[in-house]
Amino acid sequence: MWKYIKKYLFFAIVAGLFMTGEVMMDLLQPGFMSRIVDDGVLGVNNGGSADLHLIWMLGLQMIGLVLLGGLCGSLNNVFVHISSQNIGNEIRKDCFRRIMDFSFQQIDRFGTGSLVTRVTNDITQVQNFVSLFIRGLIRTTLLTFGSMYCMFRLNFGFGLIVLCAFPFLVGIIGFCLWRANPLFSRLQAYLDAINEIMQEDVSGIRIMKACVRETYEKMRFGKANDDLVRTQLKTLVIFAFMNPLTNAVMYMAVAAVLLAGSFSAADGSTTPGNVMAALTYTTQLLNGILMLVMLFQNISRGLTSWKRVKEVLESVPELKDGSFDGSAQTQGEIEFRDVSFAYPGSARNVLSHINLKIHRGETVAVIGATGCGKTTLAGLMMRFYDADSGAVLVDGIDVREYRQRALREKIAITMQKSELFGVTVGENIAWGLPGADSMLLASAASIAQADSFISSLGNGYDTMVAERGMSLSGGQKQRISVARAVLKPAEIFIFDDSTSALDLKTEADLYRALKESRPDSTKIIIAQRIASVRTADRIIVLENGGILACGTHEELVETCRAYQDIWHSQMGEEAKGA
């Protein structure tokens, strides 16, 4: 936190100084008033004769003070916001930057939703915390202790009275919070329970109705609602006591000040004006304490948020970057050397002892059931994850020795789930090669068999992709992401199940066009349909994390039992005859 505050410390200090100024002006006023009453009106030091001139003079000075105070306050406000919002902004940008460097494990561990809340809500809370701290805390502390000091200066007895009231107030507030605190977590639990029932019934409405459980659910909800309301009532009752009790203490202090004032005034050690000033200070002081309590509640919330933000900021990127810049002799070669991998927290190996060499310009297909490790294979090449044992080599160099960026420059991948962003179609494709002109875009799109449908969209390449591609069909999304990959000047292409929504003809056209325009690139096609991979140079059959067989379609149909099974099931009776 300090790191961020340091940068805007100057603004924060200036803000604090202005705050001090504002409080000083507030503290000086009752003194002036007391002089107006004593010297101006009553003429205490002047043998009882009033002094109109003095009243006007003091009044003018007071107005000056008031305006000065207002100015200080306003400037404080300006500086507070400049510092707190800029601090928040720095943290926010750093957080985002940090997330961009996370490994996949880290993203998975935090969860997308949680990361989003941390970057948005939590940082806003931290920002509020900073501004509250500079403005609220300084103000109330200064006002409280300043009033106390002024009371003692006016009259030692007055000061003592307020000092005596102090522990009562703290006691009342402390007691209420102490009683209410355990209720908060219970309240939270009951709220969660009631929300859960709602959530369940709203999303499971069909099952609930199919089982005719309306009445039962109402009873279940009624019970949870009762629990919640009862606890909430208890909490609220505790807080209903807090304000009136503290007020009562304050009024007793006021009465005591008046009583003490009458004795002191009688023996001449104080003046009526001072008594009035003391009354003003008393209210200021006690209000200050109440404000402090409120602030502490907010501060604890800010601290919780800060803790959550800090977790993000302090996460060290898990994948260590190598130093190799990617300028290798060979191009487009991939090798798996005895690679095994299990996802964190899972005992089962997704891939075990994979040995595989893929050459430049080769088209290699990977086929296998869901969950057999196809996507993981691709992820290891991109170094989304690190192998647990063995090594993955790209162009003869271990991927762990690469600078991650250099490695990813070499490979273009399309994901199983087409991820499109809320910009135009053209801009989505241009992710492959930032700054690509429209000619390049169109040629990439036509390789991906996407050119014709994009042109027929409302605004062609300038059509906005709404809500992650909700407006597009599955096949259209896939083709746009393929175009994005094709545009990237990469040595290696990986298509992870990314043409599955296309009909067989379009798919075949796509792969043919790709082969013609990128003959030297290595292509890895992950698929479920044999028709998609039939023409590949080699087909790898993955089963339970291991390579079961490897060969051309013709070879596999002859030799591999599992491949035959797939072939038959996909080709139906016809294949059996063939």
Next chain:
Amino acid sequence: MSKEQDSRLAERNIPGMMNRRDRFAEPEHADNIGATVRRIAVYFVKEKKLVAGMLAVVLSGTVCGILAPSLQSGAVDIIAGEKQGILSHTLTLMLSVYLLYSICGLLQGLCSTRLSQNVVKRMREELFGKIVELPVHYLDTHSHGDVMSRMTNDIENISTTVSQSLPSLFSGVLTVIGTMAVMLWYCWQLALLSFVTVLLTFLATKILSGKVRRFSRKRQQLLGQLNGTVEEMVAGYRTVVAYNHQDITAADFGATADSLTKAGIKTDVFSGVMGPVMNCIGNIGFVIIAVFGGYFSMNGLISVGVISAFIVYAKQFSRPINEIAQIYGQLQTAVAGAERVFAMLDEETEDKSGVTLETGEKAAVTFQNVCFSYEAETPVIRNFTLTVPNGRKVALVGATGSGKTTIVNLLMRFYDIESGEIRINGQDIRDVSRESLRRNIAIVLQDTVLFSDTVRNNLKYGNDSAAEEQLVAAVEMSQCRDMIGLLPQGYDTVLTGSGANISQGQRQLLAIARAFVADPKILILDEATSNVDTRTEKAIQDAMHSIMQGRTSIVIAHRLSTIRDSDLIVVMERGEIAESGSHEELLAKKGRYYELYMTQYAGFAT
């Protein structure tokens, strides 16, 4: 995500926390304030005693609040020697009035707490009762987040506003009037001078709020943009990394964040300056009272004590005036929220009437020329005619959007058909009560729904009176005996809401077991497509197979293995039956089914 949202919701709802809205936040507007307010009033009328008690307490509290400073002023006068009297008497009186004031405050707090909680409880129950009675159609067409927020935020808002803002508005208005009257009575000249501050407050609020609104709208918009970016980029993180777009993305984000900060500073500088300005105006009032009060008391118009009383009074009447704008905004928001809640309460519930479905031993389902559309002019089901004979298995296949799931909706009467008829054993299902119809049909859906309750209660969800033996048999048949045996408390294990303690595949097995326990004549299975490990997958298929034995079943198929042996496979296309027949017949035909089979279903799993 949902957990986080919940906790944020909760945070907002914890009472006693500072949850005041931004004073310049734009209030929402209700369309029909009068009617809505009257309807809210009905809820409070039912709590007559509490409301009356609270109003009485507020009234007496306000009177005490106005009376006390004048007693204080009397005390000061006695000290200053301007007035004759016994100080201790005046002080005792003052203190008791002040204490009475505190007690009134306490009682008001207690009354409003109880009142708000009573109303919240009733409204919540009514609304929930409504939700479960509503036709499925409502929840299908309304965002669930929106429904949830009516339940939580809107209701909470209504009750806190009515029970807290309203009394403070009431006492505020009384205080302003009372205080002003007393001030005028003491010294009308000084009073009028003090009122200058009110004018200043109004002016300042008006000037500043215009500016703040403009900037805050901009900020809101940027904030939305920023949140959108974070969500999109974190969700699409793989692509960002694969294309080395981290820098560009971060730069984009930085630019949005910077403009948000600028807009934020502007908004907050203008809205935050309100505090010092109000403070300044208050102090000006203080000076006016001190100076003119001094001047008037010199001329003998007032006593010194009156100055002291005026200082208290000025504070007393400026506070409600500062707050009125804010309370007004709160009230508007609450009324708008109430309008949303009432709109939902006014929705029509499912019709419960109808005769009992006569099934006996057999159940045959016939669809005759059924037509249906969710939205006018876009028919989803067209002229659908199909017979499912007793005890037979019919599979529906077809692309997404071809109308498979709609058939389920129609048979369960989640939606009612537009024309044609659906009959079970010859009885038109529209004549049958929904309850009786649904008791005879069990459904297993793709997204498994289990409730956060014990395994036992979940199993008995479709048949409350099921005996223990029935449960055990169902569990055995659906292959989840071993799995339940492994749970810490067996049948009494409470499933957590999101089902974190059992796997997706196990949830599906439990859902099948639940259908077994319900033991219906008719079964609808929406095949699950989620990835489960091979052993569970096998178990699920076996379980599905055994539950369909001897029942009239309709299967919505996503994979081929379960439906190959169906008595009839129906291929649907744009709401119509494209072709139908057995697996072999359809493959031989080389028509739609063959094509679908090649492109959609040809996968390893089969």
